Amino acid sequence: xxxxxxxxxxxxxxxxxxxxxxxxxxxxxxxxxxxxxxxxxxxxxxxxxxxxxxxxxxxxxxxxxxxxxxxxxxxxxxxxxxxxxxxxxxxxxxxxxxxxxxxxxxxxxxxxxxxxxxxxxxxxxxxxxxxxxxxxxxxxxxxxxxxxxxxxxxxxxxxxxxxxxxxxxxxxxxxxxxxxxxxxxxxxxxxxxxxxxxxxxxxxxxxxxxxxxxxxxxxxxxxxxxxxxxxxxxxxxxxxxxxxxxxxxxxxxxxxxxxxxxxxxxxxxxxxxxxxxxxxxxxxxx
Numbered sequence: 001x002x003x004x005x006x007x008x009x010x011x012x013x014x015x016x017x018x019x020x021x022x023x024x025x026x027x028x029x030x031x032x033x034x035x036x037x038x039x040x041x042x043x044x045x046x047x048x049x050x051x052x053x054x055x056x057x058x059x060x061x062x063x064x065x066x067x068x069x070x071x072x073x074x075x076x077x078x079x080x081x082x083x084x085x086x087x088x089x090x091x092x093x094x095x096x097x098x099x100x101x102x103x104x105x106x107x108x109x110x111x112x113x114x115x116x117x118x119x120x121x122x123x124x125x126x127x128x129x130x131x132x133x134x135x136x137x138x139x140x141x142x143x144x145x146x147x148x149x150x151x152x153x154x155x156x157x158x159x160x161x162x163x164x165x166x167x168x169x170x171x172x173x174x175x176x177x178x179x180x181x182x183x184x185x186x187x188x189x190x191x192x193x194x195x196x197x198x199x200x201x202x203x204x205x206x207x208x209x210x211x212x213x214x215x216x217x218x219x220x221x222x223x224x225x226x227x228x229x230x231x232x233x234x235x236x237x238x239x240x241x242x243x244x245x246x247x248x249x250x251x252x253x254x255x256x257x258x259x260x261x262x263x264x265x266x267x268x269x270x271x272x273x274x275x276x277x278x279x280x281x282x283x284x285x286x
Contacts, residue, residue, distance in 0.1 A: 003090075008021060009119050011118065012075075017077070020073075022068075027064050039060045043055045082109050084267060135161070136158055136236070140268060149209060149212060157199040171194060172194075172226055218242060219241070223235050236272060248269075
């Protein structure tokens with residue numbers, strides 16, 4: 001289904017450590033009532049931080065609204081802007097002024113040179129919150145070395161995890177599974193780690209010996225798992241990389257393939273298997 005698109009400009013200053021996002025307009029939003037138009041607004045977050053969302057004004061009676069608003073995100077000294085993604089969520093309002101998600105898109109910044117103003121567009125997709133629960137984020141670095149034919153999967157840290165994990169006596173570990181043409185080839189695990197307050201830090205590298213030609217038909221699945229005091233483990237959420245991936249996973253995988261020998265770190269959204277409404281899937285109260 002065509003849900004329309006957003007046009008915007010991004011620019012990052014190394015000197016000020018500010019990322020500027022200028023949202024220009026929306027195009028081709030599908031009308032939601034007999035009038036042939038709709039009222040919309042857009043929220044923008046710089047993942048993995050979902051608390052600092054920006055929001056446009058509500059634009060009424062237009063399927064191609066002109067937003068023309070500028071937002072600034074500050075990047076702290078310990079953060080890498082290229083590991084982050086912009087999350088755009090477009091809302092529309094019904095006749096009772098109730099908000100609904102029209103569509104969303106996550107735009108990874110790893111693929112762009114942000115020193116100059118870069119004009120971009122993204123096509124909205126249906127919200128994924130009903131089919132997968134958002135359970136947290138994980139920072140992963142991927143590196144493929146052609147000479148050694150080795151895939152290095154660096155598990156750095158996890159964030160935005162459920163507060164109930166910290167209150168329990170459970171520990172966390174990450175498992176990476178490499179498959180080729182649907183067959184499991186290798187599996188690696190990190191050590192057990194205590195749940196942190198803001199971040200759960202792993203800083204471990206999982207290695208796979210992988211011939212270059214197998215990467216074209218391979219899948220790397222990284223899962224975050226809990227391990228309790230009675231020795232039972234369960235998966236909290238996972239993220240999968242392959243040539244068939246979309247969004248940030250596709251950008252990260254392709255960047256690894258095209259820049260062999262250069263590590264690239266990126267935050268990824270973990271997907272779970274029980275529905276929990278995404279924070280950020282309601283407009284900001286005004």
